[in-house]
Amino acid sequence: MKKVSISLYAAVTVALLIWGYYQAIFVAPNDAQQGEIFRIIYCHVPSASVAFTFFFINLVGCIGFLASRHDYPDRAQKFDAWALAGAEVGVVFCSVVLTTGPLWGRRAWGIWWTWDARLTTTLVLWLIYVSYLLLRRFAAGPQMQTLAAVLGIFGALDVPIVYMSNRWWRTQHPAPVFFSSAPGAGMAASMLRPFLWNMLAWFAWGVLILILRFHVERHRQQIAAREAEAALAEP
Amino acid sequence: MSALWTHLVKDLRIEWRSREAINSMLFFALLVVVLFSLAFDPQAAFAREIAGGVLCVAILFASVSALNQAWAREIRHQVLDAQRMAPTPGAEMFLAKVLANFLFVTIVQAILAPVFLVFYNLQILGDGWKLALVLPLGTWALVANGTFFAALSIRSRNRELLLPLILFPIFIPALLAMVLATGAILTGQSDPTLWIKMLAGYDIIFTTASLLLFDVVFHAE
Numbered sequence: 001m002k003k004v005s006i007s008l009y010a011a012v013t014v015a016l017l018i019w020g021y022y023q024a025i026f027v028a029p030n031d032a033q034q035g036e037i038f039r040i041i042y043c044h045v046p047s048a049s050v051a052f053t054f055f056f057i058n059l060v061g062c063i064g065f066l067a068s069r070h071d072y073p074d075r076a077q078k079f080d081a082w083a084l085a086g087a088e089v090g091v092v093f094c095s096v097v098l099t100t101g102p103l104w105g106r107r108a109w110g111i112w113w114t115w116d117a118r119l120t121t122t123l124v125l126w127l128i129y130v131s132y133l134l135l136r137r138f139a140a141g142p143q144m145q146t147l148a149a150v151l152g153i154f155g156a157l158d159v160p161i162v163y164m165s166n167r168w169w170r171t172q173h174p175a176p177v178f179f180s181s182a183p184g185a186g187m188a189a190s191m192l193r194p195f196l197w198n199m200l201a202w203f204a205w206g207v208l209i210l211i212l213r214f215h216v217e218r219h220r221q222q223i224a225a226r227e228a229e230a231a232l233a234e235p
Numbered sequence: 236m237s238a239l240w241t242h243l244v245k246d247l248r249i250e251w252r253s254r255e256a257i258n259s260m261l262f263f264a265l266l267v268v269v270l271f272s273l274a275f276d277p278q279a280a281f282a283r284e285i286a287g288g289v290l291c292v293a294i295l296f297a298s299v300s301a302l303n304q305a306w307a308r309e310i311r312h313q314v315l316d317a318q319r320m321a322p323t324p325g326a327e328m329f330l331a332k333v334l335a336n337f338l339f340v341t342i343v344q345a346i347l348a349p350v351f352l353v354f355y356n357l358q359i360l361g362d363g364w365k366l367a368l369v370l371p372l373g374t375w376a377l378v379a380n381g382t383f384f385a386a387l388s389i390r391s392r393n394r395e396l397l398l399p400l401i402l403f404p405i406f407i408p409a410l411l412a413m414v415l416a417t418g419a420i421l422t423g424q425s426d427p428t429l430w431i432k433m434l435a436g437y438d439i440i441f442t443t444a445s446l447l448l449f450d451v452v453f454h455a456e
Contacts, residue, residue, distance in 0.1 A: 066451060124404060124407050124408075127403075127404040127407075128404040128405065130404075131400050131401045131404050132401075134397070134400055134401070135387075135388070135391070135397065135400075135401055138388075138391045138392050138393055138394075138396075138397050139388070139390065139391035139392075139397075140391065140392065141390075143390065143455035144391075146451060146452070146455040147387050147388075147391075147452060147455055150387065150448050150451055150452050151384075151387065151401060153444070153448070154405055154441075154444065155404075155405065157440060157441070157444055158404075158405050158407075158408065161408045161433075161436075161437055161440070162407060162408045164433075165408040165411050165412060165433060166411075168429060168433075169411065169415070
């Protein structure tokens with residue numbers, strides 16, 4: 001049953017991705033100032049939203065693990081699997097953001113990279129979660145999950161500080177298009193609809209990968225637990 | 236508080252007898268300063284621009300070598316395990332380590348700063364006394380986080396490599412604030428108050444988090 005529903009969900013996701021691509025490339029009109037290159041927003045912004053959401057899932061997983069590791073070991077393992085999946089898939093989406101951003105910046109700004117608030121924050125975020133994954137690699141044994149959870153909390157604490165510090169330092173990234181009262185903010189309906197389709201498609205895709213990664217990690221945990229039990233049972 | 240005092244005195248006594256941490260940090264930081272001044276050949280105005288960054292990065296690299304030793308020293312003869320079994324609150328032990336290392340890094344800075352002024356032909360154009368705020372605040376941020384992450388990475392493989400890998404990303408905002416504040420003081424062109432406040436905020440947030448989570452890390456099973 002679980003397999004069927006995941007396959008069904010995967011099929012819907014692929015259909016959504018194709019539909020989103022069609023909307024972004026063929027339906028949405030050219031931007032008045034930027035022309036074709038603006039279409040990268042249909043991949044860039046959804047990926048950034050997915051990455052930030054998944055890093056938040058990592059934080060929830062870390063806190064949940066620390067809170068339940070003594071009293072509910074099984075639940076704690078689930079939290080840990082969510083934390084790992086969130087960080088790993090989040091890093092992948094963050095890499096997509098860090099790749100598509102410069103591609104756009106090269107055309108729109110004439111430079112690949114600038115040390116602007118949002119760019120630097122995203123890069124530092126990427127560095128923090130890569131170091132989180134490295135810690136999980138390096139630290140062995142059951143204590144690794146606890147240490148990783150603590151580092152995840154530290155990383156999440158750092159994010160607002162990084163953002164504010166860079167904001168005070170310099171800002172060049174385009175002002176937020178959504179939820180902003182600045183003049184020129186907002187999107188024409190002809191662009192908004194493709195954008196929302198793409199948002200939905202990339203989120204569905206991200207959640208699919210997240211769930212698959214979660215299940216892989218759960219399997220690994222169960223195999224490890226069985227092996228530990230078998231080792232104990234041996235005379 | 237007696238546990239804090241005992242641990243602090245013990246760490247200071249070990250350092251007083253061996254002088255390992257201070258000597259290695261001092262020489263390492265000196266090397267970085269010399270390397271940077273050879274690599275960039277800084278002249279008057281340019282030197283003032285980059286001096287803050289060079290000083291901060293030199294201290295950052297140097298303190299990692301000492302912080303790695305902070306807990307590794309306790310592994311020999313299973314001292315770490317004994318401390319884990321002792322009924323003292325981990326926060327006191329952590330604070331003692333931070334204070335000891337803070338003192339070591341501050342001594343290194345006090346010796347290094349005049350050398351630095353000579354090598355880079357620096358004249359301080361802003362309010363020089365504010366450096367007495369910026370450097371301790373930045374050092375505290377570095378040492379508090381560094382001691383915490385050193386305890387976190389102590390039982391992993393490649394712990395000497397892991398410490399900088401997890402410390403540097405988290406430390407980036409503090410480094411930025413420290414560099415910009417030092418630069419603002421040296422050039423006298425802007426006001427460092429905002430960055431000093433930010434450093435203070437960073438210190439409060441991360442020291443609190445470290446104190447709260449230290450027991451979790453120290454007793455991780």
